[in-house]
Amino acid sequence: MDKNEINIGLIGFGTIGAGVVEIFNKNQDILSQKVGKQVNLKKVADIDITTDRGVKIDSELLTTDANGVLENDDIDIIVELIGGYEPARTFILKAMENGKHVVSANKALIAKHWEELIATANENNVRFNFEASVGGGIPLLQPINESLAANRFEAIYGIMNGTANYILTKMSSKGSKFNDVLKVAQEKGYAEADPTFDIEGHDTAQKLIILTKLAFGEYVPQENFYVEGISQINPEDIEFALKELNYVLKLLGIAKKTQDGLEIRVHPTFIPKDHLLASVNNVYNAVYAVGDFVGPVMLYGQGAGRMATASAVVGDCLDIIFNESKKISYGPIKSQINKIKDIGDIISKYYISLNVLDKPGVLQTITKILEENGISIESITQKTSLENKEVPIIIVSHETKEDNIKQSIAKINDLNNVKDDIKLIRILED
Amino acid sequence: MDKNEINIGLIGFGTIGAGVVEIFNKNQDILSQKVGKQVNLKKVADIDITTDRGVKIDSELLTTDANGVLENDDIDIIVELIGGYEPARTFILKAMENGKHVVSANKALIAKHWEELIATANENNVRFNFEASVGGGIPLLQPINESLAANRFEAIYGIMNGTANYILTKMSSKGSKFNDVLKVAQEKGYAEADPTFDIEGHDTAQKLIILTKLAFGEYVPQENFYVEGISQINPEDIEFALKELNYVLKLLGIAKKTQDGLEIRVHPTFIPKDHLLASVNNVYNAVYAVGDFVGPVMLYGQGAGRMATASAVVGDCLDIIFNESKKISYGPIKSQINKIKDIGDIISKYYISLNVLDKPGVLQTITKILEENGISIESITQKTSLENKEVPIIIVSHETKEDNIKQSIAKINDLNNVKDDIKLIRILED
Numbered sequence: 001m002d003k004n005e006i007n008i009g010l011i012g013f014g015t016i017g018a019g020v021v022e023i024f025n026k027n028q029d030i031l032s033q034k035v036g037k038q039v040n041l042k043k044v045a046d047i048d049i050t051t052d053r054g055v056k057i058d059s060e061l062l063t064t065d066a067n068g069v070l071e072n073d074d075i076d077i078i079v080e081l082i083g084g085y086e087p088a089r090t091f092i093l094k095a096m097e098n099g100k101h102v103v104s105a106n107k108a109l110i111a112k113h114w115e116e117l118i119a120t121a122n123e124n125n126v127r128f129n130f131e132a133s134v135g136g137g138i139p140l141l142q143p144i145n146e147s148l149a150a151n152r153f154e155a156i157y158g159i160m161n162g163t164a165n166y167i168l169t170k171m172s173s174k175g176s177k178f179n180d181v182l183k184v185a186q187e188k189g190y191a192e193a194d195p196t197f198d199i200e201g202h203d204t205a206q207k208l209i210i211l212t213k214l215a216f217g218e219y220v221p222q223e224n225f226y227v228e229g230i231s232q233i234n235p236e237d238i239e240f241a242l243k244e245l246n247y248v249l250k251l252l253g254i255a256k257k258t259q260d261g262l263e264i265r266v267h268p269t270f271i272p273k274d275h276l277l278a279s280v281n282n283v284y285n286a287v288y289a290v291g292d293f294v295g296p297v298m299l300y301g302q303g304a305g306r307m308a309t310a311s312a313v314v315g316d317c318l319d320i321i322f323n324e325s326k327k328i329s330y331g332p333i334k335s336q337i338n339k340i341k342d343i344g345d346i347i348s349k350y351y352i353s354l355n356v357l358d359k360p361g362v363l364q365t366i367t368k369i370l371e372e373n374g375i376s377i378e379s380i381t382q383k384t385s386l387e388n389k390e391v392p393i394i395i396v397s398h399e400t401k402e403d404n405i406k407q408s409i410a411k412i413n414d415l416n417n418v419k420d421d422i423k424l425i426r427i428l429e430d
Numbered sequence: 431m432d433k434n435e436i437n438i439g440l441i442g443f444g445t446i447g448a449g450v451v452e453i454f455n456k457n458q459d460i461l462s463q464k465v466g467k468q469v470n471l472k473k474v475a476d477i478d479i480t481t482d483r484g485v486k487i488d489s490e491l492l493t494t495d496a497n498g499v500l501e502n503d504d505i506d507i508i509v510e511l512i513g514g515y516e517p518a519r520t521f522i523l524k525a526m527e528n529g530k531h532v533v534s535a536n537k538a539l540i541a542k543h544w545e546e547l548i549a550t551a552n553e554n555n556v557r558f559n560f561e562a563s564v565g566g567g568i569p570l571l572q573p574i575n576e577s578l579a580a581n582r583f584e585a586i587y588g589i590m591n592g593t594a595n596y597i598l599t600k601m602s603s604k605g606s607k608f609n610d611v612l613k614v615a616q617e618k619g620y621a622e623a624d625p626t627f628d629i630e631g632h633d634t635a636q637k638l639i640i641l642t643k644l645a646f647g648e649y650v651p652q653e654n655f656y657v658e659g660i661s662q663i664n665p666e667d668i669e670f671a672l673k674e675l676n677y678v679l680k681l682l683g684i685a686k687k688t689q690d691g692l693e694i695r696v697h698p699t700f701i702p703k704d705h706l707l708a709s710v711n712n713v714y715n716a717v718y719a720v721g722d723f724v725g726p727v728m729l730y731g732q733g734a735g736r737m738a739t740a741s742a743v744v745g746d747c748l749d750i751i752f753n754e755s756k757k758i759s760y761g762p763i764k765s766q767i768n769k770i771k772d773i774g775d776i777i778s779k780y781y782i783s784l785n786v787l788d789k790p791g792v793l794q795t796i797t798k799i800l801e802e803n804g805i806s807i808e809s810i811t812q813k814t815s816l817e818n819k820e821v822p823i824i825i826v827s828h829e830t831k832e833d834n835i836k837q838s839i840a841k842i843n844d845l846n847n848v849k850d851d852i853k854l855i856r857i858l859e860d
Contacts, residue, residue, distance in 0.1 A: 019723070023580050027580060027581070027723070030580075030764075030766075031579070031580060033759075033762060033763040034579050034759060034762065137723070137724035137725065138724075138727055139573035139577035142569075142572065143569035143572070143573065146572075146748065146749060147569035147572050147573075148741060148745060149460070149461070149464050149745060150453050150460075150744035150745050150748065151457070152457060152460065274709075276706075276709055276710070279706055279709040280706070281704075292456070292457070292737075293738065293740060293744075294567035294568075294731060294741035294742075295567065295731065295737065295738050296731060296732075297567065297729070297730060297731035297732075298729075299569075299728075299729055300706060300727060300729075300730070301726060301728070302727075307723045308724050308725050311578060311580050311581055311723040312577070312724075315576070315578060315580050318576065318579050322576075322753065322756055323753050326753060328752060329463075329464060329466075332460050332463060333464065333466075334463060336460075
């Protein structure tokens, strides 16, 4: 920008907004030095400007008039941190139409209204940055979209929800039940009062949509892919897989290019204990990406939280100040994907756990069903018990098509001696 | 750049140079799409243009006349991949003086001639990118220097040498001796015939110089800080620390801001087994950085190799094409460091291993020396033996000044019953 002074207007003075104010309080000197211009936080708009956010702020910056900020000619960059669809969408579009660059951390909005937001930014020749929308403070979208742009990506595997990762980590280390850990997570502030969005995979799915567009050039709305959460996971399966099979359970967002199309899905996934993603614990996030030249890279850090997310938001502002006129595409210009695969068509290894009445021939009947459906078994474990008691059976399949597994499970479920809570967990071995 | 066509001149057709050619063979379409301009590899200069590098290349691109490439008006970006100090330095300076942007992977040159190279780039208004010089293909310098520029960095810990990390990983998993693993590494091509540069920490030191400048704004030449390699490490210490203390040994480059100055050092370091860096194995590299807002982030991938390093080199070219006139500083403009600490002034925990003749009172004498030097002991382990035999003692200290430890060790070394191969390994607990 040619001006010697850059003014930022912040809309949404919530958790992350307060973090941005804190950065300006503490590090404004290094921001201004870095870009060689005075960088100011000029206005902070929120419907509530009286509640104490725990940060020092000049009361003259505060306003309840968001539209005034959007129309203020002195403001160069609008930072949208309201979250949700409206009025965030309207505000962002209006900012762009007013010729202002936009920074947002709003993954829900970006994942859903991708095409409209990008088109409006392009039409108005403004920059639109949203590093904080995926992986919080982790430098993630810039590396995928720019530093690694010489690559065709082969796969992206992401641990992108801190709440789910915290719960799985504690279930694994303590053998606790899902509901018990969730309660602790809620007490510690790591889970919302209504945790559905995080634990059922929707948050991960929204982030995966953004990553998939940047890595593969294809925008896939959430209704077009499979999303499964972690609320049905038993600690017994986590424990067995860790001790007997050397697998760790993570809620992964997966986008993987195969010969017959893109696999895009969110579900709990067993990964080998020595895979680096398996060491990403508690509320931390990481994305493991594989490019045809760079090979595997992993980017790790805090995926949420006031300070870390604000770091990415302000980093986005600096990037815009450096490159106001940069015409960068989001992902490859041409989609590298011929089609999106149905979940039934994906190829995976599977972990199947079920309880049977321990009667002669049960195991034989089950293995026969699997074989008839073309499924090759890697291992099968049946715990012994007193006759006629319920015992768990754990089956690990070799790679097979998911439809084959689903059909087998339906048949196994119909058997007399099988209880009806068969668990199916996908295994990643890449 | 306003032109519709961007021409790149490559000087140095070695391992990484061949990787760059391979990227243009396979992915030129996505490069050109990404920047919206035709991106060409226009010339490839090397003194040897006849040896087959295993990549397809149009013979008209090849030349032995590097100066011709540097003076070619059609060429916009020079990629220097010769390595070493000369003629690389002369070529880069000449390219800049001729108004060409420069991309280099040459860590040795950049670490040594930092000031001259940056000044010449600035004087000539050209970009100078060197992402591949640290961490090979890992997006590392861009995130530290730009995405995370809202932070004041607190510390950088890097596993930045694949050879050393491979050797330590195998010593740890197999209990093998240093020299035996080195031999295997040489056979596998993971270590050079003369491995000194990698195993004695010099390669890590050069990379740390570049990272330290970007994170803290301070250029510290290699002669001004402590560098220790891994050739004196015993498998017994690795095994004991892993089994009894839950520590894993890594060769780390460390730059850490403290109240009384910057600690900058390279040495084998014990880190807690559950630290994410402890899971970075074999030839992989990772940098773990801590910012005041973002908290810890880790960036992981292949730190060397033809394909991965070429990915970073071409990524650097794309960044220049997007932002030809970007005036970005390397690191914070003002140094955030008041002084560089001597190694004797650093504060650390220490692992001390020594062999003593198992006579009454030896242990007591040693602990007395430590106490007299103000060192508080966290744990001490003496293996029992038959009287008068040599036994190992392992001491773990609490945090203390390194000078205190060194003085104690000198005194312990003078004791009659102590053998003179006392090992001192620093422990990182952050």
